[in-house]
Amino acid sequence: MSKFNEEYIITMKDIVREGDPILRQVTEDVSVPPTSEDLDTLKCMLQFLKNSQNPEIAAKYKLRSGVGLSANQIGINKKMFAAYFHDEKGNLHEYGLMNPKIISHSVSMIYITNGEGCLSVDRDVPGYVPRYERIKVKAIDMTGKEVSLKLSGFAAIVAQHEIDHLNGIMFYDHINKQNPFKLPENVEINSLF
Ligand SMILES: [Zn+2]
DSSP: OOSOOTTOOOOGGGSOOTTOGGGGSOOBOOOSSOOHHHHHHHHHHHHHHHHHTSHHHHHHHTOOOOSEEEGGGGTOOBSEEEEEEEOTTSOEEEEEEEEEEEEEEOSOEEEOTTOOOOTTOOSOOOSOOOEESEEEEEEEOTTSOEEEEEEEHHHHHHHHHHHHHHTTOOGGGGSOSSOTTOOOSSSOEEEOO
16 A cells, blocks of 8 residues: 555655656556545545645645656556646636556647756756647546646646656656757747746
């Protein structure tokens, strides 16, 4: 049994850091319908994100604030991630998704001017991370139903960052090696903020 049950509080000591091979692995599909163990783990991951954004709880447990967390970031080789954040329009997004797959995406791209960060990366990595502006994701949600989500802007960036994790890809893999602030050419790309 996994220790990540409903009462367990994930802290930074549970977060796998870069250099650990599990972050470079393509994770395994989750069995459908999801087991209660997998659902408990997802709930626990989602609660970590909420805790990390609550100033009192974050201070108490010394949590770095995060908007997304993939299962391999807590050492679990399974295709699932949690996300919790407000987008650029102020809308709240809360997801616990299994076997997520990007089934289509826009040609146009976006990036965050300040770059991206990651709970598994304890250093600042400057540079632009080009992402698709809009994506359509198919996944299994926490009720076990197949869902299709249309995400754009910040929500699309978060989902791409997490789905990358599940495929062994780190955000800085997308940064131009010669010039970290060089954007891809021949494609429409705008800064989000
Ligand atoms: Zn990350």
